Amino acid sequence: MLHPILDALGLTEHNPGSYIGQGEWTGSSSEPALEVFNPSNGQRLATVSSASAEDHEKLMHAAAQAFVAWRALPAPRRGEAIRLCGEALRRNKDALGSLVALEMGKVKAEGDGEVQEMIDIADFAVGQSRMLYGLTMHSERPGHRMYEQWHPLGMVGIISAFNFPVAVWAWNAFIAAVCGDVSIWKPSPKTPLTAIAATRICNAALKAGGFPEVFFLLNASGTGRAERLVEDPRVALVSFTGSSAVGRQVGVRVAQRLGRSLLELGGNNAIIVDATADLKLAIPAIVFGAVGTAGQRCTTTRRLFVHESILDDVVGRLAAAYAQVEKRIGDPLEPGTLMGPLIDRAAVQRFEATVAQARAAGARIVSGGKALERDGHFVQPTLITGVKPTDAWVQTETFAPILYVMPFRTLDEALTFQNGVPQGLSSSVFTRDFQSAEKFLSAAGSDCGIANVNIGTSGAEIGGAFGGEKDTGGGRESGSDAWKAYMRRQTNTLNYSDALPLAQGIRFDL
Numbered sequence: 001m002l003h004p005i006l007d008a009l010g011l012t013e014h015n016p017g018s019y020i021g022q023g024e025w026t027g028s029s030s031e032p033a034l035e036v037f038n039p040s041n042g043q044r045l046a047t048v049s050s051a052s053a054e055d056h057e058k059l060m061h062a063a064a065q066a067f068v069a070w071r072a073l074p075a076p077r078r079g080e081a082i083r084l085c086g087e088a089l090r091r092n093k094d095a096l097g098s099l100v101a102l103e104m105g106k107v108k109a110e111g112d113g114e115v116q117e118m119i120d121i122a123d124f125a126v127g128q129s130r131m132l133y134g135l136t137m138h139s140e141r142p143g144h145r146m147y148e149q150w151h152p153l154g155m156v157g158i159i160s161a162f163n164f165p166v167a168v169w170a171w172n173a174f175i176a177a178v179c180g181d182v183s184i185w186k187p188s189p190k191t192p193l194t195a196i197a198a199t200r201i202c203n204a205a206l207k208a209g210g211f212p213e214v215f216f217l218l219n220a221s222g223t224g225r226a227e228r229l230v231e232d233p234r235v236a237l238v239s240f241t242g243s244s245a246v247g248r249q250v251g252v253r254v255a256q257r258l259g260r261s262l263l264e265l266g267g268n269n270a271i272i273v274d275a276t277a278d279l280k281l282a283i284p285a286i287v288f289g290a291v292g293t294a295g296q297r298c299t300t301t302r303r304l305f306v307h308e309s310i311l312d313d314v315v316g317r318l319a320a321a322y323a324q325v326e327k328r329i330g331d332p333l334e335p336g337t338l339m340g341p342l343i344d345r346a347a348v349q350r351f352e353a354t355v356a357q358a359r360a361a362g363a364r365i366v367s368g369g370k371a372l373e374r375d376g377h378f379v380q381p382t383l384i385t386g387v388k389p390t391d392a393w394v395q396t397e398t399f400a401p402i403l404y405v406m407p408f409r410t411l412d413e414a415l416t417f418q419n420g421v422p423q424g425l426s427s428s429v430f431t432r433d434f435q436s437a438e439k440f441l442s443a444a445g446s447d448c449g450i451a452n453v454n455i456g457t458s459g460a461e462i463g464g465a466f467g468g469e470k471d472t473g474g475g476r477e478s479g480s481d482a483w484k485a486y487m488r489r490q491t492n493t494l495n496y497s498d499a500l501p502l503a504q505g506i507r508f509d510l
Contacts, residue, residue, distance in 0.1 A: 151488050341376045
């Protein structure tokens with residue numbers, strides 16, 4: 001029986017998975033279909049057909065034609081098109097947020113919040129469409145003017161992960177659209193239904209407004225279609241969100257064809273709690289950061305460094321909070337649920353293996369540590385002490401609600417611990433000491449792309465550029481000047497004099 005949430009969004013038991021423009025959805029009967037399961041109970045929700053190589057080529061041809069028309073529209077008109085997408089998402093927020101919860105497993109409030117991110121980035125993109133600024137420079141040559149301008153880049157490939165099945169696409173696609181680009185989306189095979197629904201909503205809004213459709217979709221099983229997208233020289237930019245291991249491969253393959261890549265990869269995020277911290281702020285931030293989305297955010301808090309003088313107090317408070325969370329694990333669509341399931345059985349197995357590794361080495365499991373014996377892919381939020389910052393499992397990102405708690409004596413020591421991992425995405429310090437806060441934010445402090453004071457590592461706003469350093473990939477999406485990644489820069493010089501002087505005083509007299 002079809003789930004009513006799917007029916008509300010026009011989804012069926014069997015869905016064509018790829019959108020190739022002009023109202024045409026397709027999917028090959030010869031390719032393995034994607035089977036979509038509810039991670040809360042293991043029941044099948046629907047199937048989605050996979051794109052064939054022929055489907056891929058049709059899509060690329062249609063996207064290339066769409067780009068020629070789209071880039072000719074003035075940027076403010078492109079902004080108006082994205083405004084219509086944002087309004088359509090507002091109308092569908094409840095249904096789409098519910099589908100995110102149903103298909104991915106994050107609680108309903110987080111699912112709705114993810115759709116709100118899409119709406120917010122649409123609003124941001126509308127404003128950005130009138131602020132694609134270039135610079136004017138003084139020429140060293142008399143009677144000359146220099147300036148730079150930004151032009152549309154072309155086709156943008158977006159490969160997204162299951163944990164934010166629609167928001168990350170919007171971060172890229174809406175900014176790319178106001179920049180004059182069209183996008184080709186290869187979503188996670190674990191969450192194809194939300195991708196279909198979002199594509200339909202946004203393209204329908206464009207069509208109703210008299211705009212060309214610029215959002216193309218490529219659902220497929222396996223890695224073949226994604227690899228082809230990465231290696232296709234017609235794709236000017238590949239934006240990849242996923243693991244550091246796969247991101248390295250993407251970066252190399254795109255670089256081999258001298259294309260551009262925007263990499264948003266793994267995080268192993270830490271919070272530092274010093275002796276002056278306001279624990280009324282710190283404890284809720286730590287708990288949400290560690291257990292929100294069942295630990296399946298790239299900004300999830302995975303390491304906690306606590307000043308040794310308050311370590312026992314903090315661990316005790318966290319254990320009490322974790323006990324409350326554990327009472328409210330369940331169906332993410334049920335009101336009051338605080339933590340939903342992991343995405344699949346493989347994620348549960350990785351959780352169990354990591355806990356077993358830490359336990360075997362002598363770590364103390366303060367809270368949790370087990371998978372729940374019930375339908376679906378549920379685990380306990382887990383609090384672990386007695387580990388070292390250099391332990392292999394502490395250095396590795398496990399996509400699960402596991403938090404390692406470790407003591408420190410000085411801020412310098414804590415910073416060494418925090419920065420001593422391969423990843424560099426998000427970081428926080430809780431302190432009421434001005435000098436500690438400023439040092440944390442200085443060049444000698446956190447080495448992460450995101451550094452916060454007295455708020456947690458998770459829940460970044462769309463106005464700031466999002467991304468991290470080191471194994472996190474160095475990419476930046478969403479706010480600030482991240483729009484520049486989706487455009488090509490051109491430097492222009494105009495000679496309005498009667499002479500032809502050369503730069504650097506070079507003379508070339510004939």
